[in-house]
Structures are given as structure tokens and as C-alpha cells.
Amino acid sequence: MSIGRPKIAKEGNDKMLHFAMFESRQNRRSFWIGAAAVVFLQALFAGIGHLYLNNPDMEKMMKQMPQGMLEGFGIHPESFSTFEGWISSEPYTFYVLLLGFFAMNWSIGGIVKERDRQTAEFLFTLPRSRTAIYWAKWGSHVAQVIAISIAAYAATIIAGKVTDSLTDVGAVTSVAAAGLFIALAFMGIGYALTPWLSSERSGLSLGIGIVLLMFLFNLMAGFGDRLDWMAKISLFHLFDAFSLSQGGGMNAGAIVTAAALFALGSAAGWVALLKRDL
Amino acid sequence: MSVIQARQLTKRYGNGKGVQSLDLEVREGEIFGFIGPNGAGKSTTIRMLLQLIAPTSGELFVLGTRIAGDHPKLRRRIGYLPSEIRLYPDMTGKQALEFAAAAHGVDLARSPALKYAERLQWDMKAKIKSYSLGNRKKLGILLSILHEPELLVLDEPTSGLDPLMQQEFYALLRELNETRGTTVFFSTHVLTEVEKLCDRVAIIREGKLVNVATVEEITAKGGHRIEAKFQAEGDLREAYGLLRLDPEAQFSQGHHVFHIGESLQETLKLLADKPLADLNIRRPTLEERFMDEYRKTEDREGGER
Numbered sequence: 378m379s380i381g382r383p384k385i386a387k388e389g390n391d392k393m394l395h396f397a398m399f400e401s402r403q404n405r406r407s408f409w410i411g412a413a414a415v416v417f418l419q420a421l422f423a424g425i426g427h428l429y430l431n432n433p434d435m436e437k438m439m440k441q442m443p444q445g446m447l448e449g450f451g452i453h454p455e456s457f458s459t460f461e462g463w464i465s466s467e468p469y470t471f472y473v474l475l476l477g478f479f480a481m482n483w484s485i486g487g488i489v490k491e492r493d494r495q496t497a498e499f500l501f502t503l504p505r506s507r508t509a510i511y512w513a514k515w516g517s518h519v520a521q522v523i524a525i526s527i528a529a530y531a532a533t534i535i536a537g538k539v540t541d542s543l544t545d546v547g548a549v550t551s552v553a554a555a556g557l558f559i560a561l562a563f564m565g566i567g568y569a570l571t572p573w574l575s576s577e578r579s580g581l582s583l584g585i586g587i588v589l590l591m592f593l594f595n596l597m598a599g600f601g602d603r604l605d606w607m608a609k610i611s612l613f614h615l616f617d618a619f620s621l622s623q624g625g626g627m628n629a630g631a632i633v634t635a636a637a638l639f640a641l642g643s644a645a646g647w648v649a650l651l652k653r654d655l
Numbered sequence: 656m657s658v659i660q661a662r663q664l665t666k667r668y669g670n671g672k673g674v675q676s677l678d679l680e681v682r683e684g685e686i687f688g689f690i691g692p693n694g695a696g697k698s699t700t701i702r703m704l705l706q707l708i709a710p711t712s713g714e715l716f717v718l719g720t721r722i723a724g725d726h727p728k729l730r731r732r733i734g735y736l737p738s739e740i741r742l743y744p745d746m747t748g749k750q751a752l753e754f755a756a757a758a759h760g761v762d763l764a765r766s767p768a769l770k771y772a773e774r775l776q777w778d779m780k781a782k783i784k785s786y787s788l789g790n791r792k793k794l795g796i797l798l799s800i801l802h803e804p805e806l807l808v809l810d811e812p813t814s815g816l817d818p819l820m821q822q823e824f825y826a827l828l829r830e831l832n833e834t835r836g837t838t839v840f841f842s843t844h845v846l847t848e849v850e851k852l853c854d855r856v857a858i859i860r861e862g863k864l865v866n867v868a869t870v871e872e873i874t875a876k877g878g879h880r881i882e883a884k885f886q887a888e889g890d891l892r893e894a895y896g897l898l899r900l901d902p903e904a905q906f907s908q909g910h911h912v913f914h915i916g917e918s919l920q921e922t923l924k925l926l927a928d929k930p931l932a933d934l935n936i937r938r939p940t941l942e943e944r945f946m947d948e949y950r951k952t953e954d955r956e957g958g959e960r
Binding site: 395651 | 702705706707708724727728730731741742755757758759760798
């Protein structure tokens with residue numbers, strides 16, 4: 378039998394971090410692309426906000442556009458009267474859309490990419506449990522999404538301060554937090570699906586499809602009362618961003634719904650990974 | 656002690672392939688060959704050993720632990736070399752080794768992997784995406800042994816290695832087996848490898864075990880294979896009575912090839928007064944026996960159907 382084994386290096390929880398760092402390394406490129414896109418867009422929107430505020434030409438143009446479409450992009454008649462209102466309109470919609478894409482991409486790709494690239498045979502035969510590997514990946518993705526949302530939030534605040542348009546930091550914080558909650562809810566859906574898929578490309582298409590579909594539902598819901606149900610099933614409609622921009626505070630029900638989707642989806646993905654053949 | 660023990664182990668897939676009622680025992684310290692053609696169930700069995708897939712029914716014990724779900728601590732005692740080495744292309748070979756070593760809780764600098772890397776003439780600084788098939792295989796070999804496992808599970812281990820490296824790899828396996836007592840479970844369809852290395856062999860066909868025996872037992876069962884060339888030209892099977900010894904005797908390119916059981920004495924007597932130009936008598940190779948077993952099983956099953 379074996380005559381002794383090589384010295385065991387530092388054991389314990391640092392291995393979880395080791396696997397999380399490994400996952401971050403795998404997603405490094407998409408993380409920087411995602412961070413650059415989201416932060417740049419938010420900084421741009423926030424930086425040009427003062428050009429839209431109380432601009433009569435803009436108000437005139439808005440009146441000529443279909444109301445339903447404007448609502449779809451979160452634009453209210455009063456959106457352009459304050460910086461916070463502006464941030465809760467088009468910038469918020471694009472923020473949720475972009476952050477949602479990347480969050481969904483990482484979560485839905487978590488396991489399926491290992492299967493599709495046939496690296497699962499290496500990763501899951503290492504002496505770490507499926508549970509540890511799954512939650513290390515999860516931790517890495519959540520950290521990435523939070524890091525991007527913090528950077529985007531900071532860019533918005535700085536641009537608002539620099540252009541002297543920001544008046545209510547709390548309102549901008551609430552709008553940014555609402556976007557983050559929705560991105561986490563998307564991640565929950567991604568985690569629930571990832572163990573069941575076998576192709577990374579189809580996983581990515583499905584993830585982007587879900588985010589886009591929810592965006593379209595939100596857009597179409599504004600076209601008539603009979604389409605209201607579409608808004609109800611769209612995560613884009615979970616928070617009233619305009620109300621948040623006016624200091625309305627975050628709706629507890631919406632927070633619970635987003636958190637539940639995130640938690641239940643994450644747990645469902647974990648249980649499925651334990652049960653599934655790899 | 657059994658290092659691997661399968662009792663009525665079954666894995667069913669939707670397409671009907673997998674393994675059926677596998678009873679198998681691999682003993683501590685042996686090099687065990689697991690042979691069969693592609694799709695016979697070798698990789699399925701290995702994937703169950705590594706807990707990548709769960710058995711549909713039956714029991715599987717590895718190093719004394721009954722496999723039921725995920726056993727990360729058990730995997731620390733197992734080294735696995737998959738048939739195809741798929742790793743992260745943007746990592747260097749060294750980074751892959753460091754990652755695996757850390758996962759195993761092993762200090763790479765103190766592990767034997769670096770010494771073996773030199774032996775295998777492997778460049779660890781290059782990125783995995785730039786590796787040839789052979790270099791990826793070498794990385795796979797190092798990954799499987801860096802934590803000095805008690806059980807080595809090898810799936811088609813020499814595919815992609817050149818003949819020199821194959822010899823080096825065989826030497827390395829023997830060394831691990833002899834000096835550390837590593838048990839080796841060796842799946843392949845290259846039967847010469849099995850003949851060179853293995854103590855015992857299991858033959859699997861369409862998910863079922865056909866035979867388990869030592870290499871000597873399997874080849875001895877085939878009696879002797881005789882290849883005779885006579886001074887006279889042409890097919891002399893009838894004239895020299897070779898068909899009486901083996902009704903399936905063949906004549907090809909001037910050579911008469913036939914098989915006999917244990918009647919070697921009788922055969923030599925018969926050939927003694929014939930004008931022989933050349934004579935070759937040997938035990939059948941494992942490959943010949945394997946093909947023979949396969950044909951017999953196929954005929955039997957064909958007959959039953």
C-alpha cells in the first residue's frame with residue numbers, strides 16, 4: 378500500500394476561495410467586457426443627464442413619441458425634471474438589461490460550460506465536493522455582479538456630482554440597488570437551468586433570450602391595458618424605478634420576490650447538480 | 656483487500672448502452688486490465704468509479720468505501736487519467752498542475768510530478784492550447800499521479816504518446832506499482848499494452864463481462880497456434896492431414912495456420928515426417944484470444960436469438 382503521501386499543504390476553507398478565484402479567472406475576459414460596458418454606459422448616461430433635464434425641446438419630442446414605448450423604457454413625463462428621474466428612466470432600463478445579460482451569462486454558464494468544454498471530467502474528479510465547487514462558482518459570479526454594480530453606481534454618483542445635477546444620493550442608491558436585485562433574480566433563473574443543459578452556446582442563447590423576453594414583455598405591456606399581465610411576469614417591472622427616484626423607497630415585496638428567485642434558483646441548481654450525472 | 660469491488664453493477668442509458676450486472680474485483684497492488692472495444696462500457700464503469708455518474712443499480716466499493724453520491728475525500732486517494740485530456744486552454748501546464756495540487760492539498764514542489772515531468776520531457780511553461788495531443792497526455796499523466804494515489808484509474812492511457820514515451824510510461828507505472836504498491840485499473844483496447852503490464856484482465860463486451868482471468872490463463876486456454884511452411888508448393892492441408900487437427904486450418908501465402916488444444920505431442924509426430932521449410936509454434940496472443948472469445952460469444956448470442 379502507499380508509503381506515505383506528499384506533505385499536505387494548508388487545508389481548509391481557503392480551497393473554496395481557490396476554486397472561486399479559478400472561476401473568476403475563467404470569466405476574466407467577460408468580466409472586464411461587462412464591467413467596461415456597464416460602467417461606461419452608466420457614466421455616459423449620468424454625464425449627459427444635465428443636457429436632458431428641463432430641456433423644452435426634449436419634452437416636446439417626448440410628447441410626440443408613443444407613450445407605451447416610453448413607459449417600456451421607464452420614461453415618465455416627469456423623468457426629465459431631475460437627475461434622479463433621468464437615471465431611473467432609460468439609463469436604468471439599459472443598466473438592468475446589460476447587467477442582466479452578464480449576470481445571466483455567468484450563472485447559466487456555471488456548470489454547462491464545464492460539460493460542454495469537457496472540463497467537468499477534470500474539475501469534478503478533484504477531491505472537492507460538487508457542493509463546494511458549485512458554491513465557489515456562485516460566490517465568484519455574485520462578487521463579479523456586485524463589483525460591476527458598485528462601479529456603475531460610483532460612476533453615476535461621480536458624474537452626477539461633477540455635472541452638479543445630483544441632489545438625492547439615496548434615490549440613486551435605491552435605483553441602483555433595484556437594478557442589482559433584478560440582476561440577482563436573473564442569476565437565480567440561470568442557476569436553476571445550468572445543470573440541465575449540455576451546450577454552452579444554447580445556454581447562453583437561452584439566458585439572453587429570457588432577459589430579452591422579459592424586456593419585451595415590459596415594453597409591450599405599455600401598449601394597452603390588456604397586455605398588463607406581461608408586465609407582471611417581467612422582472613423589469615419588479616421595482617417602480619421612477620418612484621424610487623422620487624424618494625419612494627424600495628418595495629419590500631419586490632425585494633422578497635427578487636431574493637426568493639435568486640435563493641430558490643441557486644438552491645435548485647445546487648440540488649440538481651448533486652443528482653445529475655456529469 | 657479489494658480495491659475495487661462491483662456487485663451486479665448496472666448503468667442504463669436511454670439508448671440502452673451502459674453496463675449490465677457487472678461483477679468485478681480488483682485486488683490491492685495489482686495491475687488490472689479492462690479491455691473491450693469502443694462502446695463496450697469501459698468508460699461508463701470508470702465514470703462510476705470516479706462518481707461522475709451514479710449506478711442505476713448494484714453496488715460499487717472503491718478502497719473500502721461504498722459509492723453512493725459524491726465522495727471527495729475518496730477521490731483524494733484516486734488518480735484518474737481520462738482518455739481525452741480536456742483542460743483550460745488559457746492556463747499553462749504548470750498552472751494546471753498547481754491548481755490540481757492545491758485542490759489535493761499537496762505542495763507541488765514536493766510532489767513527484769516535477770520529477771516525472773522531466774522524465775517525460777514535458778514543457779510545463781507553454782499554454783495548454785499550444786500543446787500537442789502527446790503533451791496534453793503527459794499533463795494528464797502528471798495530474799493523475801501528483802498526489803501519489805493508492806488507486807490509478809487509466810482510460811486509454813497511451814493514445815497520443817509516441818512509442819518511446821509509451822515505454823517510459825509503462826516503466827513509470829511499474830515503478831509506482833512495485834515501489835508504492837499503487838493499484839492500477841487500466842482500460843484499453845490496445846491489447847499489447849495489457850500483455851506487457853497487467854496481472855489480470857477483464858474482457859467486457861456490450862456492457863457485460865465476458866471473462867476475468869490472468870493474461871497467462873487466457874492465452875493458455877487457446878492452446879497453440881502453429882504456422883507451417885512446407886517444401887512442396889500449394890495447399891497441403893488435406894494431403895498432410897492438418898484439417899484433422901483443426902477443421903478451421905487456414906492456408907495463406909504459402910503458410911498453413913492452424914490451432915491445436917493441448918495435443919502438441921501428437922501434432923509434432925504428424926509433422927515430423929513432412930518436408931518442413933519453416934515452423935512456428937507459439938501460444939496465441941491476448942489479441943488473438945480476445946478476438947476468439949468475442950467471436951464465440953457473438954456466435955453463442957446469435958444462436959440464442
